[in-house]
Amino acid sequence: MYIQLLYMKELEDILKTKSEMPLAKKTVLNISYTSTTIKDSMLHVLKPFDISIEQFNVLRILRGQHGKPTNLQDIQDRMVSKMSNTTRLVDKLILKGFVERFICEKNRRKVDIFITEKGLKALLEIDPVIEKTEAHIASPLTQEELQTLNHLLTKLRD
Amino acid sequence: MYIQLLYMKELEDILKTKSEMPLAKKTVLNISYTSTTIKDSMLHVLKPFDISIEQFNVLRILRGQHGKPTNLQDIQDRMVSKMSNTTRLVDKLILKGFVERFICEKNRRKVDIFITEKGLKALLEIDPVIEKTEAHIASPLTQEELQTLNHLLTKLRD
DNA sequence: GTACAACAATTGTATATACAAATGTAATCG
């Protein structure tokens, strides 16, 4: 994120000033830009673990299933991006030994996916780092402001 | 976006309820998810024009230069994602005839990039569609709520 | 004038998303 601080360019200027940009456009830009800066932060702290944000999210989804077999659609429905190619994400996690995949005995079109012990261990290591980063990201706002922000974002999606 | 409405899954449930999730984590998730739904909307309306959001943004940046030669770093500094591979984006816009690239005479390490007439025409066609989409995205909130949302997002990035 | 460091862009490679086509399996219909 320090690279971005070196360049104070048009984007921050636009977002910080009362420019003539229509409010709807400014809102869309602001959300997109903020999301990108957050992703960059996450990417930065995840880098030493050699895992992407999306792979990490898949592991968290599987952990949340508490050993219950999960199929690809279940995973995909719980992901931030609903159009992601979940087969490929799972393929890479298999290569890392973090998940395993079996053909579903009841319905062989489906696959049953589980997180492995290695995957759970990886999450135990990464969780505190991510939580610290999330806390840092949110730190410029008060609890009340965070509540308001969440409320407005949820309302926006209706 | 209608596909997402068919699945009311854990994510929206988490974001809409007072779940036990820490507020920082909820905020990060909310911003990321909202940004993704916005991108999906943009992608949907841009599809008939056979242009991506990022390509569209590059054209807008170049139009904003009013014919002034622009180099790759200038473009990249003004983009939402500062790590994008701008060379590749410009390559694709050249293939579409929307921009042209010349070696800078003063400094041959640099390239001068211009939007073409065809590119300007494309923007004239796309602009109203995008503005309508942005207005639609912002429509669930009042002007005051949008001001507050923008203020909170900007403060968050400090 | 030459060597070296720095700059700007390009290229290589990897990952993720987007979207359609292909493949194998299961359910349904006649």
Add this chain to the structure above:
DNA sequence: CGATTACATTTGTATATACAATTGTTGTAC
């Protein structure tokens, strides 16, 4: 029982980002 439709995943292909290495050019130091 066979044909057809639907389902779930995989694969193919394209685009964007991420990041490092490479390439050509310019600036600086001696």
